[in-house]
Amino acid sequence: MVDILERTSNPLWRGTQAALMGASATAILAGGILGLTKLDDKLVSRWAVYGAALGAGAGAIFGLVGVAPGPSGAHSKAQASTSVEEATGWRDWRNFVVEHKVQESQEITSFYLKPQDGGPLPGFLPGQFLTIRLPIPAQPRPVIRTYSLSDYAEAPSYYRLSIKREGAPKDLAVPPGVASNFMHDHIQVGSVIEAKLPAGKFVLEVASDRPAVLISNGVGITPMISMAKAVSQHNPSRWLWFLHGARDGSYHAFRDEVRALTERVPNLRLHYCYSRPRPEDMGHYQGTGYVDAELIQALLPVTPAQADYFLCGSPPFMDSLRAGLMELGVPAEQIRFESFSKPAPAQVEREAATNGAAMAEVVFAKSGKTVTWSPADGTLLELAEAQGLDPAFSCRAGICLTCMCRLNDGEVVYDQPPTGTPEEGSVLICVSKPKSAQVVLEL
Numbered sequence: 001m002v003d004i005l006e007r008t009s010n011p012l013w014r015g016t017q018a019a020l021m022g023a024s025a026t027a028i029l030a031g032g033i034l035g036l037t038k039l040d041d042k043l044v045s046r047w048a049v050y051g052a053a054l055g056a057g058a059g060a061i062f063g064l065v066g067v068a069p070g071p072s073g074a075h076s077k078a079q080a081s082t083s084v085e086e087a088t089g090w091r092d093w094r095n096f097v098v099e100h101k102v103q104e105s106q107e108i109t110s111f112y113l114k115p116q117d118g119g120p121l122p123g124f125l126p127g128q129f130l131t132i133r134l135p136i137p138a139q140p141r142p143v144i145r146t147y148s149l150s151d152y153a154e155a156p157s158y159y160r161l162s163i164k165r166e167g168a169p170k171d172l173a174v175p176p177g178v179a180s181n182f183m184h185d186h187i188q189v190g191s192v193i194e195a196k197l198p199a200g201k202f203v204l205e206v207a208s209d210r211p212a213v214l215i216s217n218g219v220g221i222t223p224m225i226s227m228a229k230a231v232s233q234h235n236p237s238r239w240l241w242f243l244h245g246a247r248d249g250s251y252h253a254f255r256d257e258v259r260a261l262t263e264r265v266p267n268l269r270l271h272y273c274y275s276r277p278r279p280e281d282m283g284h285y286q287g288t289g290y291v292d293a294e295l296i297q298a299l300l301p302v303t304p305a306q307a308d309y310f311l312c313g314s315p316p317f318m319d320s321l322r323a324g325l326m327e328l329g330v331p332a333e334q335i336r337f338e339s340f341s342k343p344a345p346a347q348v349e350r351e352a353a354t355n356g357a358a359m360a361e362v363v364f365a366k367s368g369k370t371v372t373w374s375p376a377d378g379t380l381l382e383l384a385e386a387q388g389l390d391p392a393f394s395c396r397a398g399i400c401l402t403c404m405c406r407l408n409d410g411e412v413v414y415d416q417p418p419t420g421t422p423e424e425g426s427v428l429i430c431v432s433k434p435k436s437a438q439v440v441l442e443l
Helices: 002-006 011-035 041-066 073-088 178-186 218-234 255-261 293-299 315-327 380-386
Strands: 094-103 108-115 129-134 143-148 159-164 192-195 212-217 240-246 268-274 308-312 335-338 360-364 369-373 404-409 412-414 426-428 432-434 438-441
Touching: 108 178, 108 192, 129 159, 129 178, 143 159, 143 178, 143 218, 159 178, 159 218, 212 218, 218 240, 218 255, 218 268, 218 308, 240 293, 255 268, 268 293, 293 315, 308 315, 315 335, 360 380, 369 380, 380 432, 380 438
Parallel strands: 212 240, 212 308, 240 268, 308 335, 360 438
Antiparallel strands: 094 108, 094 192, 108 159, 129 143, 129 192, 360 369, 404 426, 404 438, 412 432
């Protein structure tokens, strides 16, 4: 009975089925038991009816609540991945060997990682990222970075990271990306990389029937590939729009790989925008310029508010899209976004949060240091680094949870709500500042 109910997705029909099953079973059981006794026939009938009603009610509740089907596809694998985690004993850093290294475009290279211990890999949700640690020479400590998983399989045999080589920003005294350039120049087939379990909340609910619009530019395409592949495997009838912007064909990674998905997802619609197309790109893109809200409105056959949106790319690109979508009436909760980019140091303005402290005493409990914080000191992570402490960090944007630290006492305020949710009693020091007069951190 439970198996039948679990296969019924409509809660009202599931409740009706369960009620009928409960009524029948209870009536038969009550009638049989009472029938063996010498009670009056009217009393037997009355008790059978009462039992059937009681069974119907209990069955309806059970059908509506007790066996409500969980998310199908990729989401149902979250529990399975937990059991794999327990089987492998993977709790912290794990060594991975680079099995393949593939150049995808002018700037993006893919690294296929397999566990060095030969053990199984836990599954992950489409859109999640992997945190890696690199022992880069001349760096004072291992460099930690987070990169989106750019492939998807229900039971993965490898993890794929597709990394853009980050150059130095124009007109700013900021060096090229340390980790990305090290990966491109020094990590080869056979190299060993440390990684943590996949994580992140920028996740597509695969089982949903709502139309989804995946929008990216540059290397922001990586989590979108994972999402599109998950839909192709678990919900291929879902309406899906895949919108991507690139400079030209030489900067467009995974063009053919994504196009191949249209054969398995009949309702997948692609639209590529090239800002500076070359003559040889003819036939490989659908529009020139940039992806914006006006284009989205023109492409979708439904009103914009009827779809869910997933954005990944440069901050200006996403800021513009979010504003444009909201002007079209799309609720903010239907716009999901992720970016590991952060402002360059020269662009960051030191402004105290409106509800933060003007001055505060910060106690670093483990190191025995107590210092006075002011808005000019920036985040708690920056304050700790200025005091010679070495807390772990990666994104500096409240996403990856690498900087999570136990808050022993006091309160903090976030400059902006972090994407990652810290454990209870902990805070993300990369985007937080003191709110109370004293803050005590387990650092």
